[in-house]
Amino acid sequence: xxxxxxxxxxxxxxxxxxxxxxxxxxxxxxxxxxxxxxxxxxxxxxxxxxxxxxxxxxxxxxxxxxxxxxxxxxxxxxxxxxxxxxxxxxxxxxxxxxxxxxxxxxxxxxxxxxxxxxxxxxxxxxxxxxxxxxxxxxxxxxxxxxxxxxxxxxxxxxxxxxxxxxxxxxxxxxxxxxxxxxxxxxxxxxxxxxxxxxxxxxxxxxxxxxxxxxxxxxxxxxxxxxxxxxxxxxxxxxxxxxxxxxxxxxxxxxxxxxxxxxxxxxxxxxxxxxxxxxxxxxxxxxxxxxxxxxxxxxxxxxxxxxxxxxxxxxxxxxxxxxxxx
Amino acid sequence: xxxxxxxxxxxxxxxxxxxxxxxxxxxxxxxxxxxxxxxxxxxxxxxxxxxxxxxxxxxxxxxxxxxxxxxxxxxxxxxxxxxxxxxxxxxxxxxxxxxxxxxxxxxxxxxxxxxxxxxxxxxxxxxxxxxxxxxxxxxxxxxxxxxxxxxxxxxxxxxxxxxxxxxxxxxxxxxxxxxxxxxxxxxxxxxxxxxxxxxxxxxxxxxxxxxxxxxxxxxxxxxxxxxxxxxxxxxxxxxxxxxxxxxxxxxxxxxxxxxxxxxxxxxxxxxxxxxxxxxxxxxxxxxxxxxxxxxxxxxxxxxxxxxxxxxxxxxxxxxxxxxxxxxxxxxxxxxxxxxxxxxxxxxxxxxxxxxxxxxxxxxxxxxxxxxxxxxxxxxxxxxxxxxxxxxxxxxxxxxxxxxxxxxxxxxxxxxxxxxxxxxxxxxxxxxxxxxxxxx
Numbered sequence: 001x002x003x004x005x006x007x008x009x010x011x012x013x014x015x016x017x018x019x020x021x022x023x024x025x026x027x028x029x030x031x032x033x034x035x036x037x038x039x040x041x042x043x044x045x046x047x048x049x050x051x052x053x054x055x056x057x058x059x060x061x062x063x064x065x066x067x068x069x070x071x072x073x074x075x076x077x078x079x080x081x082x083x084x085x086x087x088x089x090x091x092x093x094x095x096x097x098x099x100x101x102x103x104x105x106x107x108x109x110x111x112x113x114x115x116x117x118x119x120x121x122x123x124x125x126x127x128x129x130x131x132x133x134x135x136x137x138x139x140x141x142x143x144x145x146x147x148x149x150x151x152x153x154x155x156x157x158x159x160x161x162x163x164x165x166x167x168x169x170x171x172x173x174x175x176x177x178x179x180x181x182x183x184x185x186x187x188x189x190x191x192x193x194x195x196x197x198x199x200x201x202x203x204x205x206x207x208x209x210x211x212x213x214x215x216x217x218x219x220x221x222x223x224x225x226x227x228x229x230x231x232x233x234x235x236x237x238x239x240x241x242x243x244x245x246x247x248x249x250x251x252x253x254x255x256x257x258x259x260x261x262x263x264x265x266x267x268x269x270x271x272x273x274x275x276x277x278x279x280x281x282x283x284x285x286x287x288x289x290x291x292x293x294x295x296x297x298x299x300x301x302x303x304x305x306x307x308x309x310x311x312x313x314x315x316x317x318x319x320x321x322x323x324x325x
Numbered sequence: 326x327x328x329x330x331x332x333x334x335x336x337x338x339x340x341x342x343x344x345x346x347x348x349x350x351x352x353x354x355x356x357x358x359x360x361x362x363x364x365x366x367x368x369x370x371x372x373x374x375x376x377x378x379x380x381x382x383x384x385x386x387x388x389x390x391x392x393x394x395x396x397x398x399x400x401x402x403x404x405x406x407x408x409x410x411x412x413x414x415x416x417x418x419x420x421x422x423x424x425x426x427x428x429x430x431x432x433x434x435x436x437x438x439x440x441x442x443x444x445x446x447x448x449x450x451x452x453x454x455x456x457x458x459x460x461x462x463x464x465x466x467x468x469x470x471x472x473x474x475x476x477x478x479x480x481x482x483x484x485x486x487x488x489x490x491x492x493x494x495x496x497x498x499x500x501x502x503x504x505x506x507x508x509x510x511x512x513x514x515x516x517x518x519x520x521x522x523x524x525x526x527x528x529x530x531x532x533x534x535x536x537x538x539x540x541x542x543x544x545x546x547x548x549x550x551x552x553x554x555x556x557x558x559x560x561x562x563x564x565x566x567x568x569x570x571x572x573x574x575x576x577x578x579x580x581x582x583x584x585x586x587x588x589x590x591x592x593x594x595x596x597x598x599x600x601x602x603x604x605x606x607x608x609x610x611x612x613x614x615x616x617x618x619x620x621x622x623x624x625x626x627x628x629x630x631x632x633x634x635x636x637x638x639x640x641x642x643x644x645x646x647x648x649x650x651x652x653x654x655x656x657x658x659x660x661x662x663x664x665x666x667x668x669x670x671x672x673x674x675x676x677x678x679x680x681x682x683x684x685x686x687x688x689x690x691x692x693x694x695x696x697x698x699x700x701x702x703x704x705x706x707x708x709x710x711x712x713x714x715x716x717x718x719x720x721x722x723x724x725x726x727x728x729x730x731x732x733x734x735x736x737x738x739x740x741x742x743x744x745x746x747x748x749x750x751x752x753x754x755x756x757x758x759x760x761x762x763x764x
Contacts, residue, residue: 101701101745
């Protein structure tokens with residue numbers, strides 16, 4: 001058993017674009033669920049729109065990369081509006097069902113042969129990296145040490161991703177301590193009370209849906225920066241992993257989603273490296289593929305255990321989670 | 326979350342108009358023919374190469390025919406290509422399985438068709454990773470199915486699918502009505518039935534009918550186990566419905582990967598999965614389709630009798646209506662909920678077996694594909710009403726199948742979900758739901 005490589009593979013996830021992307025998406029979900037109390041089960045759709053919006057804008061319309069990012073964010077904002085209009089007035093579980101359905105519609109639209117000219121259907125899109133890489137301020141070379149050794153592109157993606165994450169966290173932090181955020185938390189606790197104060201509850205919820213969705217789409221963009229955008233990444237499982245991350249770190253916290261993403265990926269990568277090796281070494285009575293599947297079973301179990309015993313998450317305050325009922 | 330007393334607002338009519346216009350625009354866009362295709366430089370050069378391919382030449386009177394569209398489909402995979410100047414074509418496929426090869430006869434010269442009964446044929450590999458299928462054309466006219474006939478076929482298929490969907494949806498709806506839980510693990514309960522049938526009949530060689538019966542019973546056992554082992558203790562703990570919903574998501578994730586752990590990513594077939602079709606006018610059905618519809622209808626009638634005619638059924642409806650009042654009137658809520666879980670488990674397992682024949686195939690994530698259609702059905706009908714779920718399921722089944730007349734089949738599930746969202750715009754309480762349930 002090669003502990004060195006297991007450890008090094010695991011630790012590389014501490015600074016991986018995937019971790020940063022999940023942290024961003026979970027932060028967006030925190031705005032939806034943790035602060036506004038909206039049950040959004042369609043985060044995969046927001047991420048898909050971000051990623052595809054970015055890639056299609058560059059490949060099909062030749063737009064500069066930074067403008068393409070804005071296109072991706074706008075796409076998710078429009079998606080939030082379309083989702084919110086029919087459902088935000090309804091009970092919470094309707095939003096849950098409609099968002100998950102809408103995310104599947106988005107995935108199917110990106111998978112179908114019909115829009116092959118734009119989406120390349122099931123094979124997904126690649127080769128949209130030039131603009132982003134040309135904007136790289138770091139000269140070519142090797143940076144970092146140990147598990148965190150990157151070339152200039154890897155470093156640029158991580159620095160950019162972390163900057164976006166920091167921006168998102170700063171945005172959420174400042175929004176939630178503003179009067180706007182307090183109204184939002186009020187809506188989460190008691191919609192009617194806030195309505196009685198003359199606030200337009202629908203508008204606040206819609207704004208929260210758009211803001212969180214845009215942060216999620218940013219996660220989707222960072223997710224596709226290293227390699228390619230493939231429709232099969234955006235299944236409902238992705239959304240459920242984000243929920244696990246959110247509830248692990250703390251739904252109504254600013255840093256919880258990032259902490260959750262970090263722990264989630266470190267544990268997943270650790271098990272993903274360790275279990276197959278154990279299986280190969282004959283310690284676990286299963287094949288290496290089964291050992292790889294085992295960790296996803298554990299994710300499901302972890303989500304159940306978290307919700308039942310620790311719904312406030314690691315950083316959260318149990319008193320703030322009374323709205324989860 | 327939100328309280329139950331706030332008022333329902335009317336949806337502005339302009340919204341419906343806008344959404345309708347968007348949908349219409351999408352339909353027009355979707356139905357535009359993709360006329361940009363041209364022949365690849367080398368046969369198969371327009372596709373991603375894999376280890377397996379079909380190839381061949383299309384000839385008419387011993388001369389190759391160019392620019393004919395040839396497509397292959399099977400196991401969820403689809404691809405198409407165009408013949409080159411010599412009539413040669415090649416199609417790569419991901420797995421060494423049986424595929425259906427179809428020649429698009431509208432791309433053939435006028436008055437020429439593929440020799441044989443049909444432009445489609447089943448093809449499979451021999452010992453090697455490639456298979457040559459040479460196609461010969463002959464003079465003739467293919468009698469294409471009229472629109473009415475096609476519609477008829479789609480309607481019957483849709484009804485079949487809707488009925489089997491209704492089994493699962495009614496169970497999920499009863500669970501929602503009695504416990505308030507939107508059960509995201511219902512798809513896995515559907516997979517469970519198909520999986521049990523597969524394990525019993527194919528792996529352990531239990532006689533077919535006995536295996537199916539045991540599989541359905543095992544569905545009830547799973548329902549009972551879930552209620553006794555998970556949901557009842559959680560209700561005792563006083564978890565809210567949002568928490569319960571997220572728990573069911575965790576359960577769904579865990580179960581689907583448990584299935585994958587045991588059977589891997591492959592698609593398995595139940596015994597007798599592709600029987601000979603019987604012709605009824607324009608509609609060709611297999612005896613499995615007939616049995617499937619018959620079983621669904623009988624079981625649905627049984628559930629209807631259970632809900633309307635028995636004491637337990639009345640108690641179930643009473644709890645759906647007002648749990649506190651039902652409990653105060655001496656109804657044993659826990660017992661009724663347990664029965665509902667067993668019933669839902671049985672219905673889901675049966676639905677899973679029928680779904681395995683309809684798709685066809687048993688796969689670890691097959692229930693997940695159905696879950697959203699189940700939700701669409703129960704939301705359409707009105708959350709928590711079993712008969713609403715029945716109607717909703719049949720509508721969803723019909724929409725899914727009939728919509729393939731206009732939209733490509735890889736978007737058919739999306740069509741049903743769009744209908745769900747549109748219905749929520751106009752009638753958020755569902756078809757049979759009552760207005761005060763919302764807010």
